[in-house]
Each structure stands twice: as C-alpha cells, then as structure tokens.
Amino acid sequence: xxxxxxxxxxxxxxxxxxxxxxxxxxxxxxxxxxxxxxxxxxxxxxxxxxxxxxxxxxxxxxxxxxxxxxxxxxxxxxxxxxxxxxxxxxxxxxxxxxxxxxxxxxxxxxxxxxxxxxxxx
Numbered sequence: 001x002x003x004x005x006x007x008x009x010x011x012x013x014x015x016x017x018x019x020x021x022x023x024x025x026x027x028x029x030x031x032x033x034x035x036x037x038x039x040x041x042x043x044x045x046x047x048x049x050x051x052x053x054x055x056x057x058x059x060x061x062x063x064x065x066x067x068x069x070x071x072x073x074x075x076x077x078x079x080x081x082x083x084x085x086x087x088x089x090x091x092x093x094x095x096x097x098x099x100x101x102x103x104x105x106x107x108x109x110x111x112x113x114x115x116x117x118x119x120x121x
Contacts, residue, residue: 023105091106
C-alpha cells in the first residue's frame, strides 16, 4: 500500500511535464504522416492544447503545495481535478503514440490533484 501511495505522490510531481514535452514532440513527428485520421487528429490537437493550458495551473499548485500553502478545497484544485479528468477522457481518442504520452501526462495530473495534495509533510 505504501508503494502505491509513493507512486501516486511522486507521479503527481514527475509525470506531467516530461510527458507533455514528449507528446508535443510526437505531435510534430506525427504531422508528417500522409494519412491522418481527421477526428483523431482533432482529438490530439484538443488534448495537447488543453494539456498546455493546464500546465501553468499545475506548476502554481505544485509550488504552493511544496510550500505547504495549498489545499484540495481551493478553487484552483477543483478546476485542476475536473480539467485533468476531461483531459484524460479526450486523450483516450488521440492518435498513435501521442495518445500514450497524453494519457500518462493526464494520469500524472490526476495523481497530483487527486492524491498528492496534502500528502507531503
């Protein structure tokens, strides 16, 4: 049980940013593909833009959490929880390897807003 808690707590801090960068890198590699699926390409673009919009809120919340000045009841935490849940849902329909990176970044955001806040001393 402690191992699961450690994965959730540290995953909330370590997963979102590197996998967001990897998703953008894969997006640029994927655009060279000659036969895109239009609806999957639209889902990928939407998820990438949403992830990019949510990352500054995550950085703010992570810094405040590390300063022990943040709570799960703050409106920014509620917005973060709901937006990461929507991001996870939209990422399920993205295309190719970009989907994997988007899902891992969204899972990291869910770990942070759902489990990490308030766990560190």
